[in-house]
Amino acid sequence: MGLFILRRVVVMLLTALCLTFIVFFLTNLYPNLEKLAKTQGNMRMTDEQVATWLGERGYDRNLFVKYGEWLGVLPGYVVEAEDGTVRGRCIDAGMTPEEAPRFCGVLQGDWGYSTVFREPAGEIVFKRLGLTGWLMLAVMCVMVPGALIIGVLAGMREGSKLDRSLSTASIMTTATPEYVSGVIFIAVFASSAVGLKWFKGTATSAMDNITWENFTLPVLTIALYGMGYIARMTRASMAEVMTAQYIRTARLKGVKFRTIVLKHALRNALIAPFTVIMLQFPWLLNGVVIVETLFNYKGFGWTLVEAAGNNDIELLLGVSVVSVFVVLVTQLISDIGYVYLNPRIRVT
Amino acid sequence: MTKDTGDGRIHPAAEMYADEYRAGLIDRREFLARATSMGVGAAAAYGLIGLNAPARAAEHMQQGGTLRIQQSVKGMKDPRAYDWSEIGNQSRGFLEYLVEYNSDGSFRPMLLDSWEVNDDATQYILNVRQGVTWNNGDAFTAEDVARNIAGWCDKNMADNSMASRMGGLIDQDTGQAREGAIEVTDEHTVVLNLSAPDVSVIANMSDYPAAIVHSSYEGGSPFDNGIGTGPFRPVSMEVGINCILERNTDHEWWGTEIYGGPYVDRIEFIDYGTDPSAWVAAAESEEVDLLYETVGDFIDVMDAIGWTKTETVTAATIVFRGNQEAEVGGMKPYSDVRVRRALAMAVDNAVLLELGYSDRGRVAANHHVCPIHPAYADIGPAAFDPDGAVALLEEAEMADFEHELITVDDDWQRNTGDALAAQLRDAGIPVQRTILPGNTFWNKWTEYPLSATQWNHRPLEVQVLTLAYRSGEAWNEAAYANPDFDALINRANAIADADARSEVIAEVEQLLRDDGVIIQPYWRSLYNHHNGNVVNGEKHPAHEIHLYKIGFAA
Numbered sequence: 001m002g003l004f005i006l007r008r009v010v011v012m013l014l015t016a017l018c019l020t021f022i023v024f025f026l027t028n029l030y031p032n033l034e035k036l037a038k039t040q041g042n043m044r045m046t047d048e049q050v051a052t053w054l055g056e057r058g059y060d061r062n063l064f065v066k067y068g069e070w071l072g073v074l075p076g077y078v079v080e081a082e083d084g085t086v087r088g089r090c091i092d093a094g095m096t097p098e099e100a101p102r103f104c105g106v107l108q109g110d111w112g113y114s115t116v117f118r119e120p121a122g123e124i125v126f127k128r129l130g131l132t133g134w135l136m137l138a139v140m141c142v143m144v145p146g147a148l149i150i151g152v153l154a155g156m157r158e159g160s161k162l163d164r165s166l167s168t169a170s171i172m173t174t175a176t177p178e179y180v181s182g183v184i185f186i187a188v189f190a191s192s193a194v195g196l197k198w199f200k201g202t203a204t205s206a207m208d209n210i211t212w213e214n215f216t217l218p219v220l221t222i223a224l225y226g227m228g229y230i231a232r233m234t235r236a237s238m239a240e241v242m243t244a245q246y247i248r249t250a251r252l253k254g255v256k257f258r259t260i261v262l263k264h265a266l267r268n269a270l271i272a273p274f275t276v277i278m279l280q281f282p283w284l285l286n287g288v289v290i291v292e293t294l295f296n297y298k299g300f301g302w303t304l305v306e307a308a309g310n311n312d313i314e315l316l317l318g319v320s321v322v323s324v325f326v327v328l329v330t331q332l333i334s335d336i337g338y339v340y341l342n343p344r345i346r347v348t
Numbered sequence: 349m350t351k352d353t354g355d356g357r358i359h360p361a362a363e364m365y366a367d368e369y370r371a372g373l374i375d376r377r378e379f380l381a382r383a384t385s386m387g388v389g390a391a392a393a394y395g396l397i398g399l400n401a402p403a404r405a406a407e408h409m410q411q412g413g414t415l416r417i418q419q420s421v422k423g424m425k426d427p428r429a430y431d432w433s434e435i436g437n438q439s440r441g442f443l444e445y446l447v448e449y450n451s452d453g454s455f456r457p458m459l460l461d462s463w464e465v466n467d468d469a470t471q472y473i474l475n476v477r478q479g480v481t482w483n484n485g486d487a488f489t490a491e492d493v494a495r496n497i498a499g500w501c502d503k504n505m506a507d508n509s510m511a512s513r514m515g516g517l518i519d520q521d522t523g524q525a526r527e528g529a530i531e532v533t534d535e536h537t538v539v540l541n542l543s544a545p546d547v548s549v550i551a552n553m554s555d556y557p558a559a560i561v562h563s564s565y566e567g568g569s570p571f572d573n574g575i576g577t578g579p580f581r582p583v584s585m586e587v588g589i590n591c592i593l594e595r596n597t598d599h600e601w602w603g604t605e606i607y608g609g610p611y612v613d614r615i616e617f618i619d620y621g622t623d624p625s626a627w628v629a630a631a632e633s634e635e636v637d638l639l640y641e642t643v644g645d646f647i648d649v650m651d652a653i654g655w656t657k658t659e660t661v662t663a664a665t666i667v668f669r670g671n672q673e674a675e676v677g678g679m680k681p682y683s684d685v686r687v688r689r690a691l692a693m694a695v696d697n698a699v700l701l702e703l704g705y706s707d708r709g710r711v712a713a714n715h716h717v718c719p720i721h722p723a724y725a726d727i728g729p730a731a732f733d734p735d736g737a738v739a740l741l742e743e744a745e746m747a748d749f750e751h752e753l754i755t756v757d758d759d760w761q762r763n764t765g766d767a768l769a770a771q772l773r774d775a776g777i778p779v780q781r782t783i784l785p786g787n788t789f790w791n792k793w794t795e796y797p798l799s800a801t802q803w804n805h806r807p808l809e810v811q812v813l814t815l816a817y818r819s820g821e822a823w824n825e826a827a828y829a830n831p832d833f834d835a836l837i838n839r840a841n842a843i844a845d846a847d848a849r850s851e852v853i854a855e856v857e858q859l860l861r862d863d864g865v866i867i868q869p870y871w872r873s874l875y876n877h878h879n880g881n882v883v884n885g886e887k888h889p890a891h892e893i894h895l896y897k898i899g900f901a902a
Binding site: 034035038039041045046049052053116117118119186190191192197200201202204205207214293294295296298302306309 | 423424429506507569586587588589618620621623626628629630632633635652653654785788790791822
């Protein structure tokens with residue numbers, strides 16, 4: 001087991017390294033740097049001004065050197081501008097060039113500086129990740145139990161009326177994209193157009209203070225979309241288990257149907273949905289982009305969009321590392337969880 | 349309401365304008381803009397035409413409360429590099445201006461007490477307001493004014509947008525303020541000696557990059573420095589999220605006894621993104637009190653949910669232009685005046701106003717001078733002749749050329765672009781539409797071969813004409829370089845008297861139209877909405893939000 005986890009961690013590091021290098025390469029293409037210069041300096045800068053701006057901030061050097069600096073294996077650059085001001089990667093505001101450390105990369109715990117938000121990239125990523133975390137938690141609390149109950153109810157008597165109606169409902173919610181269901185929810189439950197006004201059509205205030213009113217609609221929008229999918233998987237798995245020999249034996253023995261479902265079938269039926277549920281984490285992390293934008297909840301997905309839209313190099317790298325970490329850790333948990341659910345599987 | 353100019357001398361031109369107003373030659377708004385830019389206080393200006401200055405609704409306002417404004421929150425930078433009105437609003441609570449432009453077209457002294465202009469607009473005497481202090485306790489003096497003006501003149505700062513407006517004070521060789529251009533004659537007087545007449549100095553001092561900063565400010569975000577003369581203090585701001593100011597109770601603001609206010613205790617600018625439907629959702633959820641601006645069909649939507657609409661007529665507009673230097677497939681399609689004129693002739697501006705902006709404005713005439721500008725000259729409507737347009741294109745051998753019209757993905761600009769493209773197609777001119785998202789569009793906005801740009805309102809016509817069409821100017825997106833135009837606009841900039849100037853402006857207007865530089869279909873009225881409790885939250889033609897004036901209804 002220890003070896004298995006170790007191997008996974010190494011894979012995680014390698015993946016993060018490759019991915020960040022790809023992101024680094026793409027964001028350092030010249031047109032992207034030009035865009036960065038113009039959004040940071042002035043939208044109406046000339047080509048020469050752009051070149052000077054990039055030069056003074058060390059953007060015009062070798063890609064591998066810059067990547068090494070970001071990692072913290074090469075010393076940060078120091079550039080003196082024409083007007084005599086000295087700028088350096090490791091020289092923060094209010095620091096003289098002599099005081100600054102030589103290395104300041106990820107290895108030293110410095111995630112760099114976000115050019116869009118003008119704050120350290122690490123702080124932003126974790127703050128926004130925290131906000132998305134609350135959203136994910138709420139969604140999971142609604143989605144997982146809901147989906148499992150629907151799936152088990154539908155799967156325990158395949159072909160019954162209950163199965164047909166629950167399956168239809170699950171297919172409908174999964175087939176409705178979030179940007180459709182979200183808009184419908186806002187129109188029905190939050191606007192004067194229908195007049196119900198039960199909830200708020202925006203989750204901006206939920207960033208400071210989560211209430212029933214401002215958090216219900218975004219959570220519901222995401223949860224319903226994922227719920228149908230998990231419910232379908234659970235149903236299929238449940239239906240299969242219910243046709244197994246040992247269930248028939250149990251029924252012939254006269255065990256109560258309720259006991260059969262809860263004690264004998266459920267655990268076996270949960271193996272497949274468990275993987276799907278764990279796969280929802282990476283999806284939630286980046287898939288909430290639409291819902292976060294629609295409801296103006298400034299979480300991780302929103303940060304990703306802002307960082308990509310403004311070519312914010314170091315913030316994008318931070319976002320990538322966190323994404324890789326979350327994806328691989330949830331998959332690790334899902335592999336380990338498997339062992340406990342199904343003793344026939346061994347992790348070696 | 350405001351004090352008259354210091355010594356009671358009224359500029360002769362202002363009296364002349366008053367005669368013209370009485371004769372019905374100019375309207376009230378135009379009179380106010382002209383007279384106040386000559387140094388006549390607003391109250392005195394109203395007095396000249398026998399009216400009382402409008403009283404503000406202070407008695408109906410309650411003290412206190414938190415004002416929540418929906419507005420994009422953008423990254424702060426050195427005020428001279430401000431490139432969005434929003435940034436100006438974010439710092440306006442603590443960084444004040446020498447002069448304030450008001451929506452009735454008048455200029456009102458803020459950190460200046462008054463100013464005098466000599467008769468050919470080459471010398472400005474600025475009388476600095478007495479009794480003003482910075483919120484760290486320092487006294488505000490003429491030195492502060494001179495230092496800030498000198499800073500505006502710094503051409504070596506790459507993104508200083510004030511430098512191009514202070515041309516008369518700058519030594520072209522050093523790129524700094526000319527020796528003797530800015531004189532501090534006593535503790536409360538600054539004299540500006542211009543190398544060439546310039547009528548727009550006062551108007552430029554009211555524009556959003558002209559915020560007055562303290563001597564300890566050394567660039568970067570003014571929020572980090574936090575020292576200003578205004579009645580609020582910065583609390584926090586996060587780009588794209590919110591920007592919070594609160595009333596500075598440790599600081600005695602000079603304006604309280606002169607203009608009244610501030611009324612609210614706390615101001616929150618909250619960013620709801622660029623999609624207006626999110627603003628509606630925020631309004632319906634009662635999370636904001638005031639919208640920054642309401643656009644397009646959302647004006648009706650906001651009316652329908654019961655919010656109060658305010659409107660201001662402005663010289664804000666959309667301009668379609670071919671970039672005369674841009675290359676498409678190895679040639680420069682818009683370097684040929686026949687092509688440019690043909691495109692303009694194929695378009696009926698009234699249709700663009702109707703389809704693109706739902707008739708919420710006035711039809712314009714392809715020359716970027718608005719009837720509310722002081723020196724407007726009426727040269728008649730723009731020609732509409734689709735057949736003539738096709739004939740011109742055939743003559744230029746460009747009839748088969750497929751134009752690519754680029755606009756930003758923004759409700760009304762996109763719609764206007766679509767309407768224009770449809771009209772070109774109706775005339776038989778092939779055109780393809782490209783719509784770019786905002787963050788991509790603005791990266792190269794001056795370079796697109798054929799695109800639309802929104803232009804904000806500016807108080808004087810010479811300001812925008814100089815900025816957008818003089819050869820070599822940074823914002824000359826049409827790459828228009830015509831020595832005749834440059835000569836005319838430089839002449840116009842030297843005529844303080846708006847009436848005399850309007851003769852030159854008439855030539856400028858005709859020249860812009862003959863050269864087919866732009867298709868400028870309409871002037872926009874601007875709107876915003878508030879929840880009905882906000883007093884003095886009216887939309888401002890230059891998108892300014894004068895925070896100290898706003899309060900909640902009692």
